[in-house]
Amino acid sequence: MEQELKQEQRIDIKKVVEAALFIAGRRLSLEDLARYAHNSPISKVQKAVDEIRADYLKRDSPIVLTEEEGKFKLDVKPEYLDRVKNLAPQMDMRKAVLTTLSYVAFKQPITQAKMVKLFGNRIYEYNVELEKRGLINRAPHKRTRMLTTTKKLGTYLGAEDLKRVKQIQLEKIEQTLKAEIAKEEAAEKQKQVDEVKLLEQKKELSLDEWQKLLEHRRVKEQQRKERREKRIKAKQQE
Incomplete structure (x- = not known):
């Protein structure tokens, strides 16, 4: 009976710790989590954190429990973050x-x-x-x-x-x-420079196309002129 009670208490701690990590949206220390988990011993909170981390890994979840400088946070895995980051309004802040x-x-x-x-x-x-x-x-x-x-x-x-x-x-x-x-x-100025260069390239491309068109017309006109001269010579020979 005592063992079952301890198991129930451990599960409660784990659930409270996971709930705190889920709703916080920021890093929490073991001390922070212990306060939310009925002032539980740090050792039990640490055990709950380890089990939560293992649970997410076992499920191959898009959520992962990360640790930084002794503080913990539930994060979205990088491969899923780009798809959903706009749902968290502060994550996209410059x-x-x-x-x-x-x-x-x-x-x-x-x-x-x-x-x-x-x-x-x-x-x-x-x-x-x-x-x-x-x-x-x-x-x-x-x-x-x-x-x-x-x-x-x-x-x-x-x-x-x-x-x-x-x-x-x-x-x-x-x-x-x-x-x-x-x-x-600086990034904006560079963007403006790049846009100007792009416009210049487009203008150069348009000019190049125009020159090709003029050359094409010149060749066609020269061909017509040569055909006309041939017809004139042919008539003169008749």
């Missing part, structure tokens, strides 16, 4: 947008005008995207907007991640954001 979010989280409340002055006009685009995703508020403030993070950000990142964001050096965030903006601007 690094520049994520860095903007980090900056707002670090400096809030901060005006949009101040960020534009620091980083340029692209900040407008990033902030609008973050607002659409429900991660920041852009409240009217005089002639600009006052930026703050929303409760959704706390749900998305979790308390520990938010704390980590605030511990990051502000200078590093600024450098990263400027670097990402520079990358995007």
